[in-house]
Every structure is written in structure tokens, then in C-alpha cells.
Amino acid sequence: MRMLINFTKMQGLGNDFMVIDAINQSISLSVMQIQKLSNRHFGVGFDQLLLVEKPEAYNNDFKYRIFNADGSEVGQCGNGARCFARFVVEKKLTNKRFDEEIVVETKESVMTLLVRNNNEVVVAMGKPIWHSKDIPFGQLDSVNATYIVEGETLGVVSMGNPHAVLIVDDISQDIETIAKKIQNSVDFPAGVNVNFVSIMDRHNITLRVYERGVGETLACGSGACATVAYLQKINNIDANEVTVELKGGELFIDIDNNGVNMRGSAEFVFEGQVDI
Missing domain, CATH: 3.10.310.10 (Diaminopimelate Epimerase; Chain A, domain 1)
Known part of the structure; x- marks a missing residue:
């Protein structure tokens, strides 16, 4: 089946992303489709694809999914998290605004994002894992x-x-x-x-x-x-x-x-x- 997808292209220090609202549109992409979209000559072009989804836990604001250009899903992307935060605020997917914490689920953890009124974003990435x-x-x-x-x-x-x-x-x-x-x-x-x-x-x-x-x-x-x-x-x-x-x-x-x-x-x- 063919799908018409609305997306936003964003970047954090040149690390670029295709960001998709997967709350207000139904999204299902295969590895091959992600690879094609990531191609900078024949697709949109990006380092990572970011999906904004509804959270699994009621006390969190969103679920944040990340796919590399090769189609593999990964657990974290810090530059993507900053873009994610600005996206949900600017697109009014949340009632939270500047300097209010946004709690986001990832594949590996839960993290807190905060958009400042100068459009900088602070991300609490959690504790390093050493084991x-x-x-x-x-x-x-x-x-x-x-x-x-x-x-x-x-x-x-x-x-x-x-x-x-x-x-x-x-x-x-x-x-x-x-x-x-x-x-x-x-x-x-x-x-x-x-x-x-x-x-x-x-x-x-x-x-x-x-x-x-x-x-x-x-x-x-x-x-x-x-x-x-x-x-x-x-x-x-x-x-x-x-x-x-x-x-x-x-x-x-x-x-x-x-x-x-x-x-x-x-x-x-x-x-x-x-x-x-």
C-alpha cells in the first residue's frame, strides 16, 4: 500500500533528522523504506528518522523512537532529542511550553527535555552505564x-x-x-x-x-x-x-x-x- 507521509526536516549542529508525527497519522515503515528515505540523492536524506508516538506509561508525555539511516532501531540520540523537544512544542502536540519539563520514553530509558525561550534545549540524558x-x-x-x-x-x-x-x-x-x-x-x-x-x-x-x-x-x-x-x-x-x-x-x-x-x-x- 502507498502512504502519503507528512514530515519535518530538522537538524541539531548538522546532525539531521526526518521527524514524523506518528500520533496524528498512522505510520508503518519497513527497513527498506527507511533506507530509501535516508538516501540523500533519491530520498529525503537524514542521519536518523525520529517518530513521535503516544507514551506507554500514562505519566509520561511521549514515546521517542529512533531509526538509523540503515533502518536499524536504536535506543538513544541526544541531538535528535533536542529536535524532538522543539518539534512537539512548536507543533502544539503538548500543552507544555518554554521551561516546562517534557518526559519522554525511549527504547532504553525515560528522559527529561526542556525547551528554553531562546530555542536552546536542555536534555537530561540520565546516568552513564558502565557495566x-x-x-x-x-x-x-x-x-x-x-x-x-x-x-x-x-x-x-x-x-x-x-x-x-x-x-x-x-x-x-x-x-x-x-x-x-x-x-x-x-x-x-x-x-x-x-x-x-x-x-x-x-x-x-x-x-x-x-x-x-x-x-x-x-x-x-x-x-x-x-x-x-x-x-x-x-x-x-x-x-x-x-x-x-x-x-x-x-x-x-x-x-x-x-x-x-x-x-x-x-x-x-x-x-x-x-x-x-
């Missing part, structure tokens, strides 16, 4: 979350999706070969996002992220959070606000007793319809 079996990761737990995988020394942490963190001196180096080698490791049965970070000082880092199912992106919110959490754990940076410089712009991360908080922009690009 190997919960990431998932194939090695036994390490006290400082540092491991050797495929000959590379890296940190391993989950923010609702798995991340490997490599500290590098040259952030401009080729990252694809190393990233693919780590992603294909048997130590990561669900795959992994690979983060390459250069530390400028205790409050400033530069980051590049090679995402599973996507490739290198201009920004990755969960990657920024995972990287800051790992660097703080090994005492390479401070826990209060850290500026993360990505190809698409800056994110601001801090860690408190409730977990990791991310602040950054989210922008509308265009509205459209597509016939599936």
Missing part, C-alpha cells in the same frame, strides 16, 4: 572503564546506546578505518559508536563521532555525553560545564548526581510530504 553486560560489551568490567579492543586503548560506556572513546592527539586523522575495525569487533555484539576526542583543557574538548548504521556525522549528542562521562571518570576533565566542539558546532555538557545534562540548539529546516 559490560548492560552496554553490551564482551569483556569483564574494568574499574576505570578502559579496555584494549582490536589493539586500541579506549573507554567503553553507554548512554542508552554503546560508545567507544579514543583519546587522540590529531583530531584531523583518518578515523574510518579504526572506527570500522572497532565496530566490527566481537566485543560489541550490538555494534558501537566510536568517538575520537582531543582534549584542549579541563573544560574544552574537540570530538568526531563515527556512528553505527550512519558513518561519521557532523555532531552526536549521546557521543558528546558519553565522551565527557568517560573523561571525567578517568579525571581528564572537570564535571561541571564542558564545551564539546564538533564539526557542526558546540554542545555544553555537565554532570551532576542525576546524570549527564546536555544543552544545545535544534533547528527546523523544512516541511514536506513524501509518497511511500
Whole structure:
């Protein structure tokens, strides 16, 4: 059957999304259809597809589903969460407005979003996950979350999706070969996002992220959070606000007793319809 879908194209620091209201229209997409939509020459083009759905729990506001460009469903996307928050506010899918918390279910957890009146969004991403079996990761737990995988020394942490963190001196180096080698490791049965970070000082880092199912992106919110959490754990940076410089712009991360908080922009690009 053919479907005419209304969608919104959004971006957070160049990490781009096709956002669909799946509350007021019936949506059912196959992996092949998502792959076709993600194609930047023959489709809409995006890093991730975001679906806005009704929550399963009555005390939550929405359910947030995320699909990578290859059609795989994942548990978290921080840049997408900021776009999700602005979308539901601007489209009046919620009665909540600026500086009111929006509680959202994901595949892995529940998180809180807050849109400020300057259109910045604050996302409470929750606590980092360090236990190997919960990431998932194939090695036994390490006290400082540092491991050797495929000959590379890296940190391993989950923010609702798995991340490997490599500290590098040259952030401009080729990252694809190393990233693919780590992603294909048997130590990561669900795959992994690979983060390459250069530390400028205790409050400033530069980051590049090679995402599973996507490739290198201009920004990755969960990657920024995972990287800051790992660097703080090994005492390479401070826990209060850290500026993360990505190809698409800056994110601001801090860690408190409730977990990791991310602040950054989210922008509308265009509205459209597509016939599936």
C-alpha cells in the first residue's frame, strides 16, 4: 500500500533528522523504506528518522523512537532529542511550553527535555552505564572503564546506546578505518559508536563521532555525553560545564548526581510530504 507521509526536516549542529508525527497519522515503515528515505540523492536524506508516538506509561508525555539511516532501531540520540523537544512544542502536540519539563520514553530509558525561550534545549540524558553486560560489551568490567579492543586503548560506556572513546592527539586523522575495525569487533555484539576526542583543557574538548548504521556525522549528542562521562571518570576533565566542539558546532555538557545534562540548539529546516 502507498502512504502519503507528512514530515519535518530538522537538524541539531548538522546532525539531521526526518521527524514524523506518528500520533496524528498512522505510520508503518519497513527497513527498506527507511533506507530509501535516508538516501540523500533519491530520498529525503537524514542521519536518523525520529517518530513521535503516544507514551506507554500514562505519566509520561511521549514515546521517542529512533531509526538509523540503515533502518536499524536504536535506543538513544541526544541531538535528535533536542529536535524532538522543539518539534512537539512548536507543533502544539503538548500543552507544555518554554521551561516546562517534557518526559519522554525511549527504547532504553525515560528522559527529561526542556525547551528554553531562546530555542536552546536542555536534555537530561540520565546516568552513564558502565557495566559490560548492560552496554553490551564482551569483556569483564574494568574499574576505570578502559579496555584494549582490536589493539586500541579506549573507554567503553553507554548512554542508552554503546560508545567507544579514543583519546587522540590529531583530531584531523583518518578515523574510518579504526572506527570500522572497532565496530566490527566481537566485543560489541550490538555494534558501537566510536568517538575520537582531543582534549584542549579541563573544560574544552574537540570530538568526531563515527556512528553505527550512519558513518561519521557532523555532531552526536549521546557521543558528546558519553565522551565527557568517560573523561571525567578517568579525571581528564572537570564535571561541571564542558564545551564539546564538533564539526557542526558546540554542545555544553555537565554532570551532576542525576546524570549527564546536555544543552544545545535544534533547528527546523523544512516541511514536506513524501509518497511511500
